[in-house]
Amino acid sequence: MTLHYQAGFGSELQSEALPGALPPHNSPQHVPYGLYAEQISGTAFSAPRHQNRRSWLYRIRPVAGQVCDQPYEQPRFGAALDIATPPVPLRWYPPALPATPTDFVDGLFTIAGNGSAALQHGFGIHMYAASRSMHERVFCNADAEMLIVPQQGALRVATELGLLDVEPQEIVVIPRGIRFAIALTEGTARGYVCENLGAPFRLPDLGVIGANGLAAARDFYYPQAWFEDRAVPTQLITRYLGRLWQGTLTHSPFDVVAWHGNHAPCKYDLRRFNTLGSVSFDHPDPSIFLVLQSPSEAPGVDDLDFVVFPPRVLVAQETFRPPWFHRNIASEFMGLIHGAYDAKTAGFVPGGASLHPCMTGHGPDAATVARALQADTHTADYLTDTMAFMFETRLPMLVSHDALASPLRQQGYADCWQGLESRFTGQIRVDPC
Numbered sequence: 500m501t502l503h504y505q506a507g508f509g510s511e512l513q514s515e516a517l518p519g520a521l522p523p524h525n526s527p528q529h530v531p532y533g534l535y536a537e538q539i540s541g542t543a544f545s546a547p548r549h550q551n552r553r554s555w556l557y558r559i560r561p562v563a564g565q566v567c568d569q570p571y572e573q574p575r576f577g578a579a580l581d582i583a584t585p586p587v588p589l590r591w592y593p594p595a596l597p598a599t600p601t602d603f604v605d606g607l608f609t610i611a612g613n614g615s616a617a618l619q620h621g622f623g624i625h626m627y628a629a630s631r632s633m634h635e636r637v638f639c640n641a642d643a644e645m646l647i648v649p650q651q652g653a654l655r656v657a658t659e660l661g662l663l664d665v666e667p668q669e670i671v672v673i674p675r676g677i678r679f680a681i682a683l684t685e686g687t688a689r690g691y692v693c694e695n696l697g698a699p700f701r702l703p704d705l706g707v708i709g710a711n712g713l714a715a716a717r718d719f720y721y722p723q724a725w726f727e728d729r730a731v732p733t734q735l736i737t738r739y740l741g742r743l744w745q746g747t748l749t750h751s752p753f754d755v756v757a758w759h760g761n762h763a764p765c766k767y768d769l770r771r772f773n774t775l776g777s778v779s780f781d782h783p784d785p786s787i788f789l790v791l792q793s794p795s796e797a798p799g800v801d802d803l804d805f806v807v808f809p810p811r812v813l814v815a816q817e818t819f820r821p822p823w824f825h826r827n828i829a830s831e832f833m834g835l836i837h838g839a840y841d842a843k844t845a846g847f848v849p850g851g852a853s854l855h856p857c858m859t860g861h862g863p864d865a866a867t868v869a870r871a872l873q874a875d876t877h878t879a880d881y882l883t884d885t886m887a888f889m890f891e892t893r894l895p896m897l898v899s900h901d902a903l904a905s906p907l908r909q910q911g912y913a914d915c916w917q918g919l920e921s922r923f924t925g926q927i928r929v930d931p932c
C-alpha cells in the first residue's frame with residue numbers, strides 16, 4: 500500500500516478516513532459515526548499562537564481508562580548515565596543486529612543524555628538495533644518528543660494519526676504522547692533516536708538567508724487518518740519520568756477515524772535539504788546545516804539542534820575546506836547514515852557514532868588534513884555519497900555506563916590525530932640586549 504501524505508511543517512492539517520467523519524466544530528454533542536472527540540495538547544493551552552500545538556482526534560474508544568500501571572523491564576533503554584563521564588572524544592563502531600527476535604522498543608539502548616524528565620528539560624540520545632516488528636505492542640513517550648533517524652532498514656510507523664513510511668536518509672518526528680508502533684519493512688533495522696524533553700522541534704528562523712533555504716516546510720509530510728477496529732489485546736508501553744510502564748488494552752489504539760490539528764507526527768527526507776555554504780572563502784559554522792531546533796529561553800541558544808551534513812559542492816578558495824579544528828561550548832553527538840564524512844578518513848563508519856564533549860578538541864583526522872593541505876582550492880570539490888548528522892546541545896552530555904564500557908567503543912579514537920606534528924616555520928626571536 501503506497502501511502503499519501505499531507506505537507507507543511509507545523510501546519511493546521513485535517514484528515515478523515517471515512518467521509519464526513521470530521522465534525523464541523525471540535526466537540527459536538529454527537530460526533531459523526533458515534534466517535535469520541537479527544538484533544539491532545541503539545542504546548543500549554545495559552546502558548547502563543549505560532550508555538551501552540553494541539554490536535555483533535557475522533558476515535559472509536561477514548562484513551563481514558565487505558566492505563567499502564569506495571570513496570571516494564573528494558574534496562575538498556577534508560578541505562579544509567581555516568582556522572583564521571585570523562586572529557587574525551589568518544590567513538591563507537593556500529594551495533595550488530597540482534598540475533599534473537601527484538602523489536603524497536605527492546606532494541607533501544609541509551610548512549611547519552613542530560614536533564615530531567617521530571618523537570619521537562621534536556622535530552623536523551625539512543626540507538627536501536629531491531630530484528631522484528633512491534634507485534635500487538637504500542638509505545639507512547641509521555642516525557643519527550645522522539646526524533647528517529649533510520650540508518651539501515653526502512654520502517655513503517657503506525658501512529659494514532661496515520662501511517663508513515665520512512666527509509667534511511669529520511670527522519671521521523673513523533674510528538675510527545677502520540678502512540679506508535681514500528682514495523683520493519685525489510686526485517687531488520689538500525690538507527691538513532693533523540694528524545695527531546697524541551698520545547699518541540701521547530702524550523703529555525705532564516706534571518707538574512709531570506710524566505711527560502713535549508714529545510715523547506717513543504718517537505719515535511721504528515722499522515723492521512725487511518726484506523727483499525729480490532730479487538731486484540733495490545734500491550735501499551737509508556738515512558739514516563741524516565742521509566743517504562745506497561746498495561747494491556749482490549750483493542751488496538753489505532754482507532755482514530757479523523758483528526759485535525761498540528762500536534763502530529765511527520766517525516767522529512769534529508770536529501771531535500773537545501774544546503775547553503777561559502778562561495779567565497781572559509782568553512783562556515785555548522786549552524787548553516789540546521790534542520791530542526793529546540794530553542795531555550797535564551798535568544799539564539801538552542802537546547803537541542805538537529806544538524807545534517809548532506810552531499811554538497813565545496814568551492815571556498817584559499818581555504819582549508821574540511822571542518823576546522825575546534826572546541827565548542829556545545830556538545831556534539833554525530834552519526835553517519837550513509838557513505839563517508841568529510842572530516843574523517845577512517846573509523847567513523849555508517850551506523851557508528853561519535854561524541855565530542857564540550858570544550859574537547861577535535862576536527863579532521865591526520866589523513867584528512869594531509870589531503871586538504873595538498874588540495875587545489877580553485878576547483879570544485881564534489882562531496883557525494885555522504886549523509887552525516889549531529890545532535891548538538893548546550894548541555895554537557897552524560898554518557899551511559901554501558902556506552903563507556905561497550906566493546907564497540909574505539910579505545911584508540913584520539914590516535915586519529917596522531918601525526919599532526921608541528922609545521923611551525925618561525926623561529927623564537929632572541930632580542931639582543
Ligand SMILES: O=C(O)Cc1cc(O)ccc1O
Binds near residue numbers: 785821842862
Ligand atoms: O565536529 C564535527 O565534525 C562537526 C562539525 C562540522 C563542521 O563543518 C563544523 C563544526 C563542527 O563541529
Ligand SMILES: [Fe+2]
Binds near residue numbers: 825831861
Ligand atoms: Fe565538532
